[in-house]
Amino acid sequence: MEKIVILTGAGISAESGLGTFRDEGGLWAQHAIEDVATPEGFARDPALVHRFYNTRRAQAAEAVPNPAHAALARLEAQHSGEVWIVTQNVDGLHEKAGNSNVLHMHGALDGALCAACDHRWPAPLVMAPGDSCPSCAAPAARPDIVWFGEVPYHMERIWQLLDEADLFAAIGTSGQVYPAAAFGQHAGRAGAHTVELNMEASVNARDFSEARHGPASVIVPEWVK
Ligand code: BJW
Secondary structure, rough: OHHHHEEOOOHHHHEEEEEEEEOOHHHHHHOOHHOOHHHHHHHHHHHHHHHHHHHHHHHHHHOOOOOOHHHHHHHHHOOOOOEEEEEEOOHHHHHHHHHOEEEEOOOOEEEEOOOOOOOOEEOOOOOOOOOOOOOOOOOOOHHHHOOOOOOOOOOHHHHHHHHHHOEEEOOOOOOOOOOOHHHHHHHOOOEEEEEEEEOOOOOOOHHEEEEEOHHHHHHHHHHHH
8 A cells, every 4th residue: 555755844834834945035034044954053042942932933823724624534534445644843733733653853842851951841832041851851952843953753753754755745945954854865766756845946956757836825735636
């Protein structure tokens, strides 16, 4: 039975009102990456990093899935084989839309992580410097987000899914951040048909055997049918 693996990025949530990173006016135009998305930035100015994620947590809590998320939920419900979503997004919109096979490789806004003992728990809406861990009591709570220089989650499982995939699709991602940027090439070499669905050609467009360009809310439902 056909196995489908779908990588999603910020572009799939753009039409739900959540900013992408690298588009004009995106999150990185407003914040320096090294200040808010690295462990070094968090050590330097935890208040700034918490403000950045508190704002995004509040936006994500209000956001609703758009027709692209809904189409992927339909795909999982109706496809006779396996469908896996590997998402770089931390907004939880795939689960809100109804997908259950979701791997969050860059963490989640609704999660907190203890930098001292690695304990994880549901994040409160607002986190602050010095918040303590409910397990070891260290004042070391941080967002459960994978920052630059940290190893993304579920990697062993993801490489295995890519090796076994018959179809791999990348949706709404610029292809600039590794290891996700290498998934298309990896899946193609392992034998999958590869398709990119994005507003424009990504930087690694040549790794895909098929491309569809346009807003995700239009091209994803068309692709899923
Ligand atoms: C639409 C649309 C619409 C708009 N419809 N489309 C040199 C070479 C190779 C690698 C490295 C290197 N130097 C450093 C590295 C490693 C580094 C890296 O890749 N750096 C690059 C910048 C070069 N990577 C890491 O550090 C990662 N860890 C790692 O590699 O560990 C080593 C290891 C790996 C594996 C096994 C063992 C060891 C960690 C990366 C962590 C990324 N974290 C962030 C922030 C945290 C999450 C958060 O706060 O939300 O994750 S960065 C940010 O970028 C975020 C995203 O998930 C990620 C990807 O961005 P995405 O989703 O692609 O968004 P955009 O904005 O870039 O693109 C949006 C696209 O949508 C655009 O193309 C638009 O056109 C399109 N679009 N509207 C359809 N309506």
